[in-house]
Amino acid sequence: MNKEEQILKNRFGNENHFTVPDGYFEQFNARLMEQLPEREAHVVSLSAWKRLRPAMMAAACAAGVLLSVGIYRHATTQETKAQLMVQTDGQYYYDLDEAADYMMLDNDDIYAMLTN
Amino acid sequence: MMNYDEKTILKELSDPIGQRAAFAKVVQQYSEQLYWKIRHIVINHEDANDVLQNVFIKAWMNLEDFQGKAKLSTWLYRIAINESLDFLRKQKTQNALSADEDLSLANRLLADNYFDGDEAQALLQEAIAQLPDVQRTVFTLRYFDEMKYSEISRHLGTSEGALKASYHLAVKKITEYFRQRD
Numbered sequence: 001m002n003k004e005e006q007i008l009k010n011r012f013g014n015e016n017h018f019t020v021p022d023g024y025f026e027q028f029n030a031r032l033m034e035q036l037p038e039r040e041a042h043v044v045s046l047s048a049w050k051r052l053r054p055a056m057m058a059a060a061c062a063a064g065v066l067l068s069v070g071i072y073r074h075a076t077t078q079e080t081k082a083q084l085m086v087q088t089d090g091q092y093y094y095d096l097d098e099a100a101d102y103m104m105l106d107n108d109d110i111y112a113m114l115t116n
Numbered sequence: 117m118m119n120y121d122e123k124t125i126l127k128e129l130s131d132p133i134g135q136r137a138a139f140a141k142v143v144q145q146y147s148e149q150l151y152w153k154i155r156h157i158v159i160n161h162e163d164a165n166d167v168l169q170n171v172f173i174k175a176w177m178n179l180e181d182f183q184g185k186a187k188l189s190t191w192l193y194r195i196a197i198n199e200s201l202d203f204l205r206k207q208k209t210q211n212a213l214s215a216d217e218d219l220s221l222a223n224r225l226l227a228d229n230y231f232d233g234d235e236a237q238a239l240l241q242e243a244i245a246q247l248p249d250v251q252r253t254v255f256t257l258r259y260f261d262e263m264k265y266s267e268i269s270r271h272l273g274t275s276e277g278a279l280k281a282s283y284h285l286a287v288k289k290i291t292e293y294f295r296q297r298d
Contacts (some may be wrong), residue, residue, distance in 0.1 A: 004287045005222070016152065018230060019230045020151075028168070036172075039132070039135065
């Protein structure tokens, strides 16, 4: 704080000397809500690219998961296949669950991710 | 005390069905703090009430403009400050056209039921009212609300350096105003 500001604060302080009528804020809130006009249901329009981007991201993730699972399964030997069948089926379903999670993100979550 | 969670409120505001109820919570949460910001700028209670209503109606009608990149409070404060400054500009135009300003601001405040300060406080408000509008806004936000420069910068969209310069100039002018009176 500089000297002049200090002088002002010493002389006048900085308290609030404005007041309001009793119950003003409670009444204000109710009055305002009564006055608020109706809004038309409005869908925020995005460009085609922005609209499709979340779905494309989810589709790309799902395709990547499925492709890697497919390659992994194909690369295993006959001997361990039976054993692996149990494991990879579990993995397959787990990866599918993850992909499904991505695809089930609702729009608000996706928009929040995009704007962060 | 109402439970206010901004994330939840933003989600509800984006849904046309729950929008009005969510906006009521926003009004409840922010009306008082916005009112005082406005009041310090426009001085008179009735004027502050009008400006505050305009702020919320504007926010309600332009919800789509709030993209969630900043906090809701920052967006509302920005509307409030802009509406207050618009009000001051209109008031100046009306005062220039009418010859009704016989009483000084200090005397009008002392006669005002919604001002409980003494003559010194009233004169301080008069000195502040002499400042250019934006400088007056910066001064009141910093001096009375003790807002950080970083916060003022977000509300006004002005650099912190410019705000510091504006504030110090305002302090100098007010000091000079009283030096000449004393």
